[in-house]
Amino acid sequence: MRVVLITGVIAVAVAALDAAALLVGWWWVTVLVAAVAVYRFAGKRVLLAVLAGTVVAWGASMAAQAGSQLGAVADLVAAMALNGRGLGWVVIVVSLVYALLLALAGSWVGGAARRLRRTEGVAEQEETLEAQHV
Amino acid sequence: MKRVSFRRLLDVLGGLLFALLVLVPSVTGLGALPALGTALNPGTGVWRLSADARTAQSGEMALPGLKNPATVSFEDNGLAHVKTSDDQDLFRVIGYLHARFRLVQMDLTRRQANGTLSEVIGAATLDVDKFQRDLGLRRAAERDWVALKDDNPAKATLQSYSDGVNAAMHELRSANRMPTQFAVLGYEPAEWSPVDSLAVQRLVGQKISFDSQAPLFSYAEKAMGQEAFKAWFPDVPENKQHPYDKGPFKKLPLTPLPQRSFPDPGSGSAKASAAGQTRPEGPLALGAGSELAPLLERLGELPNSGMGTMGHSNSWVVSGSRTESGKPILSADPHLPHSLPSIWYQLEGHSPGYHFSGVTTPGLPVPLLGKTDDFSWGLTASQRPTTLYYLEKTEQGRPDEFYSKGSWQPMAKLHEKIAVRGQSDVDHTIKLSSHGPVMEVEGLTAAVWWAGTLPNDNLNSILKMLRARNVQEFRDSLSNWVTPALNFSYADRHGDIAMFNAGVAPQVDGHPPTLPLPGDGTAEITGSIPFEALPSSVNPPEGYIVSANQREVTGDYPYQYSTSYNWVLHGWRDGEIVDRITSAGKLSFAETAAMQSDWHDNNARQLVPLLLDALTGEQLSGSEQQVVDMLRSWDFNATPESLAPAFFDSFKNRVSWVTFEPWWKHYGVKQNPGEYLLPKGPDAGAWAQETLRGTVLGWIQHDPDNKYFSLPDGTKRTTTQVLREAFHQSVKRTVEKFGADLNGWRYDKYQRILFPSLLGISALDVGPMPWGGNPRTINTAVGTRDDDAGNPLSNLATAGPTWRLNVDWGTGEANSIFPAGQSENPMSPWYANGVPVWMRGQFWPVLEGDAVKGTAEWRLRP
Numbered sequence: 001m002r003v004v005l006i007t008g009v010i011a012v013a014v015a016a017l018d019a020a021a022l023l024v025g026w027w028w029v030t031v032l033v034a035a036v037a038v039y040r041f042a043g044k045r046v047l048l049a050v051l052a053g054t055v056v057a058w059g060a061s062m063a064a065q066a067g068s069q070l071g072a073v074a075d076l077v078a079a080m081a082l083n084g085r086g087l088g089w090v091v092i093v094v095s096l097v098y099a100l101l102l103a104l105a106g107s108w109v110g111g112a113a114r115r116l117r118r119t120e121g122v123a124e125q126e127e128t129l130e131a132q133h134v
Numbered sequence: 135m136k137r138v139s140f141r142r143l144l145d146v147l148g149g150l151l152f153a154l155l156v157l158v159p160s161v162t163g164l165g166a167l168p169a170l171g172t173a174l175n176p177g178t179g180v181w182r183l184s185a186d187a188r189t190a191q192s193g194e195m196a197l198p199g200l201k202n203p204a205t206v207s208f209e210d211n212g213l214a215h216v217k218t219s220d221d222q223d224l225f226r227v228i229g230y231l232h233a234r235f236r237l238v239q240m241d242l243t244r245r246q247a248n249g250t251l252s253e254v255i256g257a258a259t260l261d262v263d264k265f266q267r268d269l270g271l272r273r274a275a276e277r278d279w280v281a282l283k284d285d286n287p288a289k290a291t292l293q294s295y296s297d298g299v300n301a302a303m304h305e306l307r308s309a310n311r312m313p314t315q316f317a318v319l320g321y322e323p324a325e326w327s328p329v330d331s332l333a334v335q336r337l338v339g340q341k342i343s344f345d346s347q348a349p350l351f352s353y354a355e356k357a358m359g360q361e362a363f364k365a366w367f368p369d370v371p372e373n374k375q376h377p378y379d380k381g382p383f384k385k386l387p388l389t390p391l392p393q394r395s396f397p398d399p400g401s402g403s404a405k406a407s408a409a410g411q412t413r414p415e416g417p418l419a420l421g422a423g424s425e426l427a428p429l430l431e432r433l434g435e436l437p438n439s440g441m442g443t444m445g446h447s448n449s450w451v452v453s454g455s456r457t458e459s460g461k462p463i464l465s466a467d468p469h470l471p472h473s474l475p476s477i478w479y480q481l482e483g484h485s486p487g488y489h490f491s492g493v494t495t496p497g498l499p500v501p502l503l504g505k506t507d508d509f510s511w512g513l514t515a516s517q518r519p520t521t522l523y524y525l526e527k528t529e530q531g532r533p534d535e536f537y538s539k540g541s542w543q544p545m546a547k548l549h550e551k552i553a554v555r556g557q558s559d560v561d562h563t564i565k566l567s568s569h570g571p572v573m574e575v576e577g578l579t580a581a582v583w584w585a586g587t588l589p590n591d592n593l594n595s596i597l598k599m600l601r602a603r604n605v606q607e608f609r610d611s612l613s614n615w616v617t618p619a620l621n622f623s624y625a626d627r628h629g630d631i632a633m634f635n636a637g638v639a640p641q642v643d644g645h646p647p648t649l650p651l652p653g654d655g656t657a658e659i660t661g662s663i664p665f666e667a668l669p670s671s672v673n674p675p676e677g678y679i680v681s682a683n684q685r686e687v688t689g690d691y692p693y694q695y696s697t698s699y700n701w702v703l704h705g706w707r708d709g710e711i712v713d714r715i716t717s718a719g720k721l722s723f724a725e726t727a728a729m730q731s732d733w734h735d736n737n738a739r740q741l742v743p744l745l746l747d748a749l750t751g752e753q754l755s756g757s758e759q760q761v762v763d764m765l766r767s768w769d770f771n772a773t774p775e776s777l778a779p780a781f782f783d784s785f786k787n788r789v790s791w792v793t794f795e796p797w798w799k800h801y802g803v804k805q806n807p808g809e810y811l812l813p814k815g816p817d818a819g820a821w822a823q824e825t826l827r828g829t830v831l832g833w834i835q836h837d838p839d840n841k842y843f844s845l846p847d848g849t850k851r852t853t854t855q856v857l858r859e860a861f862h863q864s865v866k867r868t869v870e871k872f873g874a875d876l877n878g879w880r881y882d883k884y885q886r887i888l889f890p891s892l893l894g895i896s897a898l899d900v901g902p903m904p905w906g907g908n909p910r911t912i913n914t915a916v917g918t919r920d921d922d923a924g925n926p927l928s929n930l931a932t933a934g935p936t937w938r939l940n941v942d943w944g945t946g947e948a949n950s951i952f953p954a955g956q957s958e959n960p961m962s963p964w965y966a967n968g969v970p971v972w973m974r975g976q977f978w979p980v981l982e983g984d985a986v987k988g989t990a991e992w993r994l995r996p
Contacts, residue, residue: 023177025177027160064176065185075897076961079895080893085897094174095176119139119142
């Protein structure tokens with residue numbers, strides 16, 4: 001239960017931080033937040049939480065900006081980029097996949113840094129989800 | 135310290151590599167892709183489109199540089215009303231407005247003018263950039279900016295305007311609200327400068343006045359010889375003309391032209407960054423399969439589509455003796471390529487020294503057509519040569535020299551680097567003889583003398599014009615107008631009407647300036663027609679003045695002037711306008727405005743009765759008889775519901791084809807490289823065809839025994855035979871194309887109108903929609919596009935009246951409309967809201983002062 005709760009908290013925190021940064025166009029915060037989260041908390045569930053939080057942040061920000069015209073904006077961008085009508089869904093999917101790639105990049109670097117640190121014998125004081133689970 | 139395992143190292147390296155793979159395209163873009171982070175993030179990227187599209191909201195905002203507070207009111211249709219208490223503030227606010235609503239258009243326009251499109255689009259526009267750099271709009275703009283004296287009001291106006299544009303850009307940038315199109319294209323525009331405005335001013339002139347008729351028609355002149363060429367392509371078109379200046383003319387001494395030398399001493403070599411543009415960062419390449427490649431390719435066609443060359447126009451003024459209100463009425467509709475956004479941004483400007491309502495071009499601070507408190511004015515392009523082509527004598531052993539006035543002279547050379555998106559810079563060398571840049575046009579290499587790059591102070595002329603109080607002051611303001619050659623129509627509150635031709639008119643001793651000239655010094659320009667001797671008309675006794683690009687003067691005009699072939703508009707529209715004005719009783723404001731939507735075909739009005747006469751006694755098939763009956767009841771109105779245009783579209787071309795085709799074969803006239811000098815088939819249009827249509831009509835009417843009706847082998851043909859043959863062919867062809875049932879011939883089944891997006895994106899176009907008219911009707915419908923095989927699409931109108939203005943100085947009524955909207959944002963309700971109104975032939979009232987019902991107001995403070 002606690003694991004689920006913490007996972008949820010991480011997802012919400014990631015979503016909130018990402019969304020706040022996206023308000024001013026700081027897309028790179030998505031990478032940073034993912035890296036810090038995975039560095040701080042180990043485990044597959046953390047990764048899932050980060051990815052979920054990222055998708056929620058990006059999706060909600062897109063919806064907040066475009067409002068009810070999300071589809072129309074996507075169609076228009078598709079028209080500009082692909083010169084095709086009715087391909088707005090491609091733009092939405094590409095945007096979300098791109099957000100996930102940013103988060104994955106950050107997660108990988110954060111996780112690698114964390115594992116490297118552990119290998120070097122630095123005392124790991126961080127709380128891990130696995131440890132808590134045990 | 136523990137040893138780091140290889141596996142851990144790989145882990146870290148893998149993470150960093152993956153991050154790099156994601157972050158590089160995020161920051162710099164990849165191939166044709168823009169920087170993904172900037173483009174896709176919801177806060178400042180493409181997802182802001184709808185938020186930015188919201189119509190202007192009332193509010194207070196800072197505009198740095200303002201001397202006093204100012205206001206901008208917006209009507210619900212988007213028309214803007216600017217009120218300032220300082221003249222320079224007025225132009226600062228106009229710059230701010232333009233940038234807020236048209237920044238993408240402004241940047242692309244200055245890039246086209248400066249020859250820097252390739253920097254953001256790629257190799258697709260490299261040839262266009264080279265052409266523009268050869269022509270030298272940027273060099274001319276730089277030179278003229280340096281030459282502007284501090285006390286010239288134009289200097290302060292340009293600076294204020296630029297300041298306003300830059301203030302808007304700073305505001306948009308700091309709020310992360312730059313237009314989304316920049317995010318998609320992957321760059322941001324640099325600061326605006328007064329030189330940019332001067333370059334854009336010349337680009338507008340280029341669209342109206344730069345032509346390639348001389349090299350084009352030289353193919354015919356060379357093959358046919360002068361006598362035959364003159365017969366087919368006379369100075370004064372053979373069909374009925376309506377010159378507004380019928381003389382008597384004075385032959386005054388020529389005036390010197392504004393001095394220019396090549397290369398211009400004040401200019402220096404323009405560099406890739408000449409426009410001060412921001413180059414997209416990173417390794418950009420137009421790779422195959424890149425998602426944005428289609429957009430960039432379409433943008434590469436931009437100069438040939440939305441921003442191509444096509445400058446027609448109508449304007450007429452009717453004196454109080456012919457109007458219901460007892461005071462003059464002015465109507466004007468400039469014809470240019472349609473585009474979304476439009477070339478025009480409409481506004482009312484009010485300051486202590488100025489009060490005007492009219493259309494501005496984003497990039498320029500002043501209105502080009504409109505009204506003040508005292509007068510209204512319109513513009514039409516004048517049909518006279520201002521682009522001269524010199525065939526320089528060169529030798530293989532002297533690649534950088536030309537022979538002139540008895541000796542070999544060195545060509546000046548300018549070396550420039552053109553930045554090209556996705557590849558390394560391209561070196562470009564501009565060669566200049568004493569006549570101008572050496573360019574290849576219509577397959578001919580020649581030095582191009584174009585009036586558009588002469589030093590000019592046109593902005594000052596317009597500022598003076600805006601302050602004119604009467605016809606004399608209006609005329610005086612135009613006396614130093616340089617280029618493009620225009621007719622300025624005028625009607626005022628005092629009851630005066632006038633038309634003035636303005637701009638330099640180069641004269642060449644002993645050689646027609648409308649054909650390529652020898653560059654050896656024997657055909658130098660000796661001066662210009664003085665302003666006092668240019669065509670003009672003030673309060674003529676007939677009570678009206680009409681300009682619709684027809685030849686403004688009669689054949690006895692004592693200077694070199696336009697010919698039937700150096701422009702291809704032959705008086706069809708002015709014929710209809712004159713008929714309408716003279717056949718009406720007292721013209722009302724509504725009647726005058728309705729004339730702008732008229733689709734009567736003057737060519738058909740003159741040719742069809744001649745055909746029906748020729749068919750008397752002829753044996754006709756059932757279909758042919760049906761066509762004759764249809765033609766007898768046709769009022770020559772090419773409405774969308776009409777049936778006759780299906781036949782006449784073919785017939786008008788076949789009459790010329792049947793007459794001339796055997797002869798141009800006989801003479802061996804060659805096509806130009808683009809193959810549009812001569813028609814490719816009996817139903818095709820062509821540049822020569824446009825002139826020959828008037829020639830053959832004039833001959834049928836007045837010279838039926840002309841030798842060219844007969845065949846080159848001596849076989850005798852009469853005009854009746856020619857008309858009958860063309861008729862039989864046309865009916866056969868029309869039946870084949872549309873079927874034997876005449877109900878299938880409705881014009882709107884194939885005649886369309888399209889309002890293309892400036893970015894060339896079909897999803898952002900409006901149309902195509904059923905339409906009427908043709909290039910000869912007052913409500914002109916001109917195709918500027920080719921099909922995939924390079925043949926002109928004759929039934930897809932993409933150019934026509936881009937703004938309509940009517941002002942009645944008796945009732946005080948004024949209205950206008952343009953087929954677009956004030957905003958360039960495709961999601962804005964002001965993107966294309968004028969299109970349906972324009973298509974219905976309706977208008978928006980021109981409201982001023984207290985009559986304005988603003989739905990939003992910006993309060994601008996210093």
